[in-house]
Amino acid sequence: MTYRAPINDMLLALNHGAGLQAALKAGHYGDFDGDITAAVLEEAGKFATDMLAPLNRIGDEQGIKLADGKVTTAPGWPDAYQRWIAAGWNAVSGPEAFGGQGLPLAINAACTEIWSASNVAFGLCPLLTLSAIEALDAHGSDELKRIYLEKLVSGEWTGTMQLTEPQAGSDVGALRTRAERTSDGSYRIKGTKIFITYGDHDMTDNIVHFVLARLPDAPASTKGISLFLIPKFLVNADGSLGARNDIYASGIEHKLGMHAAPTCTMTMGDQGGAIGYLIGEENRGMLCMFTMMNQARLAVGLEGVGIADRAYQQALAFAQERKQGRAVGKKGDGMDAIIVHPDVKRMLMQMRSLTAAARTICYATAVALDVSVRAKDAKVRADAAARGALLTPIAKAFSTDIGNEVAYLGVQIHGGMGFIEETGAAQHSRDARITSIYEGTNGIQSIDLVTRKLAANGGAAVWTLLGELTEIVIRVETSNDPAFGTTGAKLRDALNSLDRTSRWLLERVASAPNEALAGATPYLRLFGSTLGGCMLAGEALAARDAGDGNGDPQRYVTLARFFAENMTVQAASLEKTVMDGADAVNGADAVLLG
Numbered sequence: 001m002t003y004r005a006p007i008n009d010m011l012l013a014l015n016h017g018a019g020l021q022a023a024l025k026a027g028h029y030g031d032f033d034g035d036i037t038a039a040v041l042e043e044a045g046k047f048a049t050d051m052l053a054p055l056n057r058i059g060d061e062q063g064i065k066l067a068d069g070k071v072t073t074a075p076g077w078p079d080a081y082q083r084w085i086a087a088g089w090n091a092v093s094g095p096e097a098f099g100g101q102g103l104p105l106a107i108n109a110a111c112t113e114i115w116s117a118s119n120v121a122f123g124l125c126p127l128l129t130l131s132a133i134e135a136l137d138a139h140g141s142d143e144l145k146r147i148y149l150e151k152l153v154s155g156e157w158t159g160t161m162q163l164t165e166p167q168a169g170s171d172v173g174a175l176r177t178r179a180e181r182t183s184d185g186s187y188r189i190k191g192t193k194i195f196i197t198y199g200d201h202d203m204t205d206n207i208v209h210f211v212l213a214r215l216p217d218a219p220a221s222t223k224g225i226s227l228f229l230i231p232k233f234l235v236n237a238d239g240s241l242g243a244r245n246d247i248y249a250s251g252i253e254h255k256l257g258m259h260a261a262p263t264c265t266m267t268m269g270d271q272g273g274a275i276g277y278l279i280g281e282e283n284r285g286m287l288c289m290f291t292m293m294n295q296a297r298l299a300v301g302l303e304g305v306g307i308a309d310r311a312y313q314q315a316l317a318f319a320q321e322r323k324q325g326r327a328v329g330k331k332g333d334g335m336d337a338i339i340v341h342p343d344v345k346r347m348l349m350q351m352r353s354l355t356a357a358a359r360t361i362c363y364a365t366a367v368a369l370d371v372s373v374r375a376k377d378a379k380v381r382a383d384a385a386a387r388g389a390l391l392t393p394i395a396k397a398f399s400t401d402i403g404n405e406v407a408y409l410g411v412q413i414h415g416g417m418g419f420i421e422e423t424g425a426a427q428h429s430r431d432a433r434i435t436s437i438y439e440g441t442n443g444i445q446s447i448d449l450v451t452r453k454l455a456a457n458g459g460a461a462v463w464t465l466l467g468e469l470t471e472i473v474i475r476v477e478t479s480n481d482p483a484f485g486t487t488g489a490k491l492r493d494a495l496n497s498l499d500r501t502s503r504w505l506l507e508r509v510a511s512a513p514n515e516a517l518a519g520a521t522p523y524l525r526l527f528g529s530t531l532g533g534c535m536l537a538g539e540a541l542a543a544r545d546a547g548d549g550n551g552d553p554q555r556y557v558t559l560a561r562f563f564a565e566n567m568t569v570q571a572a573s574l575e576k577t578v579m580d581g582a583d584a585v586n587g588a589d590a591v592l593l594g
């Protein structure tokens with residue numbers, strides 16, 4: 001089954017739930033014309049349906065090949081990539097000074113969802129290029145920008161992001177790849193990186209690697225890491241491609257999912273060392289890398305949303321076709337489509353509402369990041385930066401967790417056929433699995449949320465957000481619309497749980513860090529499901545009051561109600577898990593090592 005971008009849902013989420021329209025009205029987007037948003041998404045949706053969705057299965061089945069140090073992608077992939085960049089999709093939010101269209105990150109976020117939904121292994125390639133663009137634009141020298149940025153922005157060359165080594169995964173500070181200064185100002189890099197996405201491929205003439213390495217006199221840990229740009233082919237003064245650089249794919253991984261996206265072992269230094277150029281300052285590589293990682297974390301969250309939506313669309317179609325049993329109370333012969341059964345409806349609603357909540361959280365993160373650089377007022381920019389920082393780990397971890405859950409439910413709705421590869425439901429589940437692991441595991445995201453984002457300025461960013469969410473709940477309550485059921489009360493309870501849990505954690509981050517760390521993952525879930533519930537209610541109000549969402553407000557009210565009454569209600573038990581569960585977690589050695 002193919003994929004169709006849910007444009008009305010996306011626009012409602014972007015404009016209302018995520019606050020794009022309010023930010024436009026406040027003038028934070030300068031002269032950007034919000035009216036073009038729908039047209040951009042329509043075109044992206046068409047491209048995805050026609051070109052990318054049909055290649056999703058082919059890529060999964062055929063995978064990639066490595067021979068003589070060269071990686072070959074699945075049939076049709078290089079051609080699709082060339083068409084995709086020719087249509088300008090890589091340049092949507094790229095800097096205008098280097099040929100980009102300069103559109104908001106929020107628009108590109110919606111496009112990223114579309115690429116991920118239609119073909120997540122394909123979308124993973126430009127996802128990393130965009131992060132590389134951001135790091136180079138923010139920290140690179142004028143010379144490096146002049147040579148590399150335009151080609152990266154257009155997509156003529158792709159980028160990689162190389163942190164991981166066998167002994168350095170979550171603990172990036174343990175990396176050992178070495179960089180030595182040379183007399184011409186460049187560096188020679190030697191070492192091995194593992195798990196490098198699109199480390200080599202045949203879709204472009206050149207690949208620009210962004211590699212973390214350590215200078216001989218560097219301090220230990222993350223304080224001694226520098227970021228280097230290492231092109232696959234060196235670039236001559238006239239811009240043409242020169243000699244092959246000493247960086248090669250020496251192996252590829254055989255994976256649970258994402259078969260079409262190469263995951264390479266990269267070896268540097270077999271021929272004297274790869275020629276690399278410093279980005280930013282020596283030993284300040286983590287700062288540059290964080291620029292890349294925040295953008296990439298949001299984009300990986302959008303992979304979760306995209307896979308979830310694809311799995312939902314497919315499960316919905318299956319549930320309308322597959323006949324088993326009869327609706328309760330229905331008489332006579334024959335069977336009904338399984339969608340009549342309350343348990344199937346429950347699964348479909350869970351899939352759809354979780355997807356919608358995660359979508360809005362991701363889009364809201366993108367709007368905050370946009371405003372943090374686009375708004376004229378410094379205070380507005382600073383507040384938006386704090387909001388973007390707070391939301392990034394939630395966007396990444398909540399959305400990829402739900403990507404997995406929704407894809408899992410998609411398999412369940414297909415019954416036995418879900419376990420059979422030909423339906424495609426299993427592929428979504430396999431592809432989703434990595435999203436909660438790479439770009440910082442979801443456990444690491446939760447720790448970031450508690451120890452850095454919640455703790456910043458005594459929780460100021462959290463209290464401001466809770467205030468805004470309370471406003472939405474008041475509007476639901478005063479709407480007196482019976483269609484909302486107990487939505488207002490459920491959201492209010494959840495906000496109280498989130499408030500109490502945040503204060504409890506804030507107290508312990510410094511005084512009892514192991515207690516705070518034990519509750520980090522359930523806290524992130526509590527945060528995501530409360531935030532998502534309030535945002536969906538806000539969208540339902542907008543659909544009702546402003547007539548947005550294709551003039552079908554009932555659909556959005558019911559969706560928000562389902563989420564509040566079935567999903568957000570977990571907040572109370574998550575609060576207990578965080579506050580009452582920490583002791584047993586920290587006493588676990590008696591069980592695990594006893």
Ligand SMILES: Cc1cc2nc3c(=O)[nH]c(=O)nc-3n(C[C@H](O)[C@H](O)[C@H](O)COP(=O)(O)OP(=O)(O)OC[C@H]3O[C@@H](n4cnc5c(N)ncnc54)[C@H](O)[C@@H]3O)c2cc1C
Binds near residue numbers: 162169437440444
């Ligand atoms: C398909 C694929 C593509 C990838 N692409 C890239 C890429 O392009 N570039 C790149 O650099 N890397 C890439 N990676 C690597 C990926 O980012 C790492 O696998 C990930 O960061 C986790 O590191 P690890 O595998 O070493 O796990 P570990 O760090 O060993 O973690 C194992 C478990 O321990 C937990 N853990 C670790 N430390 C802590 C802690 N301090 N507190 C609490 N829990 C902790 C983790 O959450 C996890 O559950 C890719 C990996 C895969 C599989």
